[in-house]
Amino acid sequence: MKNLIILIALLLTTVIATAQVAIIQDKDGYTNVREKPNGQSQVIHKLYSNEAFWYDYEEGHDTNEWIPVFIPKNLFSLNSTEVSYIEGFIHKSRLQTLDKLQPYKGTDFKFEYLIEPFALNNRVVDKYNGAVAAIAGRPVWGTDGNFPITQINGVNAIVEGKKVEINPPLYNDIYECTNTFKVYKNGDCYIVYQWNSDGAGAYQVVWVFTKDGLKQRLVGSMI
Structure with missing residues (x-):
């Protein structure tokens, strides 16, 4: 089990090492994800408006019209025992990077972490070669094998x-968070985006909200 957790972390870091976060831009409200980089390839998934995913930054800047994308298998990045994304291709014209969205400066949306010093509190720790691999069976986002310095005790949104x-399972695997982040609004969605780390274990968090509640939490790392 310990080896599996470490292997998964390494696979995730390697596969999305050049990945950045995006959403789609499509008047139909969805975009087909294809198995191979051409319009005749099998459709393996659909991406809908304001659904965050990773795309390959390096290949996205060449002449190829089809961009590799990595899509989480569930909308809240809760998996901890398997590689939790699928890989496919979308047409470059359907890609909307977050940094091209208009930053939100209004008052209709507020977001804040309640941050406190890390305390183990009798939670089970999995280690591999002396490094902390998991706490309470969950990934430890934000560290590089050490115990975290800070943890989240709640989220005000x-x-x-x-x-x-926002229930504890949605914040008790992300550590070293700060209340410095970017907020975008796209249609009726508010998108919170940030990097967190202890200096080495950098990772991304994306929260997607509408007035009806939390729609997605995307968590991942890249180097």
Whole structure:
């Protein structure tokens, strides 16, 4: 089990090592994800508006019209025992990188972590060659094999005057967070994007909200 956790972490880091976060831009509200980089290839998935995913940054800047994308298998990045994404291709014209969106400066959306010093509190720790691989069976995002310095004790999110409940499983695997992040609005969605780390274990977090609640949490790392 310990070896499996480490192997998964290494695979994730390697595969999305050049990946960045994007959403789609498509008037139909969705984009087909194809098995191979051509329009005749089998459709293996659909990406919908404001659904965050990773794309290959290096291949996205060459002349290829089809870009590799890495899509989480579930919308909240909760998997800890398997490689939790599928790989496919979308047409470059359908790609919308987050940094091209308009930053949100309004008051209808508020987001804040409640941050406290790390405390193990009798949680089970998995180690591999002396490095912390998992806490309570969950990944330890934000460290490079050490115990975290800080943890989250809650998340305050308010969308258009309505408080959004965010349960502990959605924040108890992300560490070394700060309240410095970028917020974008696209249509009726508010998108929070940030990097967190202890200096070496850098990773990305993306939260996607509407007035109806939390729609997605994307968590991953790249080097």
